[in-house]
Amino acid sequence: xxxxxxxxxxxxxxxxxxxxxxxxxxxxxxxxxxxxxxxxxxxxxxxxxxxxxxxxxxxxxxxxxxxxxxxxxxxxxxxxxxxxxxxxxxxxxxxxxxxxxxxxxxxxxxxxxxxxxxxxxxxxxxxxxxxxxxxxxxxxxxxxxxxxxxxxxxxxxxxxxxxxxxxxxxxxxxxxxxxxxxxxxxxxxxxxxxxxxxxxxxxxxxxxxxxxxxxxxxxxxxxxxxxxxxxxxxxxxxxxxxxxxxxxxxxxxxxxxxxxxxxxxxxxxxxxxxxxxxxxxxxxxxxxxxxxxxxxxxxxxxxxxxxxxxxxxxxxxxxxxxxxxxxxxxxxxxxxxxx
Ligand code: FBP
Numbered sequence: 001x002x003x004x005x006x007x008x009x010x011x012x013x014x015x016x017x018x019x020x021x022x023x024x025x026x027x028x029x030x031x032x033x034x035x036x037x038x039x040x041x042x043x044x045x046x047x048x049x050x051x052x053x054x055x056x057x058x059x060x061x062x063x064x065x066x067x068x069x070x071x072x073x074x075x076x077x078x079x080x081x082x083x084x085x086x087x088x089x090x091x092x093x094x095x096x097x098x099x100x101x102x103x104x105x106x107x108x109x110x111x112x113x114x115x116x117x118x119x120x121x122x123x124x125x126x127x128x129x130x131x132x133x134x135x136x137x138x139x140x141x142x143x144x145x146x147x148x149x150x151x152x153x154x155x156x157x158x159x160x161x162x163x164x165x166x167x168x169x170x171x172x173x174x175x176x177x178x179x180x181x182x183x184x185x186x187x188x189x190x191x192x193x194x195x196x197x198x199x200x201x202x203x204x205x206x207x208x209x210x211x212x213x214x215x216x217x218x219x220x221x222x223x224x225x226x227x228x229x230x231x232x233x234x235x236x237x238x239x240x241x242x243x244x245x246x247x248x249x250x251x252x253x254x255x256x257x258x259x260x261x262x263x264x265x266x267x268x269x270x271x272x273x274x275x276x277x278x279x280x281x282x283x284x285x286x287x288x289x290x291x292x293x294x295x296x297x298x299x300x301x302x303x304x305x306x307x308x309x310x311x312x313x314x315x316x317x318x319x320x321x322x323x324x325x326x327x328x329x330x331x332x333x334x335x336x337x338x339x
Contacts, residue, residue, distance in 0.1 A: 109232025118151030120234030189244025
């Protein structure tokens with residue numbers, strides 16, 4: 001029988017970090033409750049009903065609010081000093097003596113709630129700083145991170161900085177069981193994920209990357225590519241962990257989208273930590289996501305992640321444009337670096 005989450009944590013979150021296990025178990029418990037609510041669908045109420053707007057101006061749905069409440073409940077009374085959430089205007093101090101700070105998106109992929117498509121919860125655990133704001137560090141400061149996927153199976157993807165494990169929720173007894181250990185992302189793959197309806201808003205490097213994929217065997221890459229866009233970051237991240245590929249949510253020229261759509265602190269940082277721990281790469285096109293400090297709680301960031309060779313290619317395309325030099329033969333048609 002595969003190991004339970006409790007057994008795995010007992011082996012990896014030891015010594016000073018033993019309390020980290022309790023925080024992860026509390027988050028796992030909340031995600032199990034959220035999964036139960038989602039599985040009920042409309043029997044639990046109109047989960048996709050719009051209630052207003054959240055701190056960042058996104059439409060807030062009933063399930064966003066219920067998931068937020070379940071996560072907050074799980075964060076109270078333990079070792080959590082402070083929380084930040086997509087659904088809160090500001091960070092909240094819970095207990096200045098707590099050792100950890102948790103940033104989370106309680107419900108990722110809200111636009112998919114009514115459509116029975118996979119959605120999830122994303123979390124990032126940082127060291128606390130007493131009564132000070134702990135949510136300003138670079139992503140490299142994370143102690144643990146992961147996400148739950150509420151799909152055909154309920155999954156928990158977790159890293160404590162020493163590889164990535166996947167746990168599956170056993171609906172027979174509510175136990176999380178490890179079903180994959182030491183996940184590794186293929187270094188290259190012929191699949192990309194992007195909201196192509198934004199093509200006209202993108203900058204040149206992103207258009208070049210996608211144009212080359214679309215041209216298939218007739219283009220500079222001389223092979224065919226496949227495209228997927230689910231509209232739930234967690235589902236795209238899990239697919240990429242499973243069979244490789246690359247995800248792109250660039251900044252674009254639409255009002256409010258200069259830095260893309262995704263939030264650094266509770267979306268890009270934790271996803272980047274997982275992806276890099278699985279041998280992949282995550283970048284804003286120029287800088288590794290894990291090197292970027294959070295300047296504000298709801299800061300957005302252009303996000304490219306997945307198979308490391310593909311992300312490196314996207315970075316080279318950004319770099320070649322920024323350097324403002326005559327097009328190099330290396331980046332030209334059928335160029336070496338585009339392969
Ligand atoms: P939420 O956190 O509000 O759900 O937004 C994030 C997200 O849904 C991601 O999961 C997804 O990758 C992206 O927005 C979809 O954006 P778009 O609406 O442009 O397809």
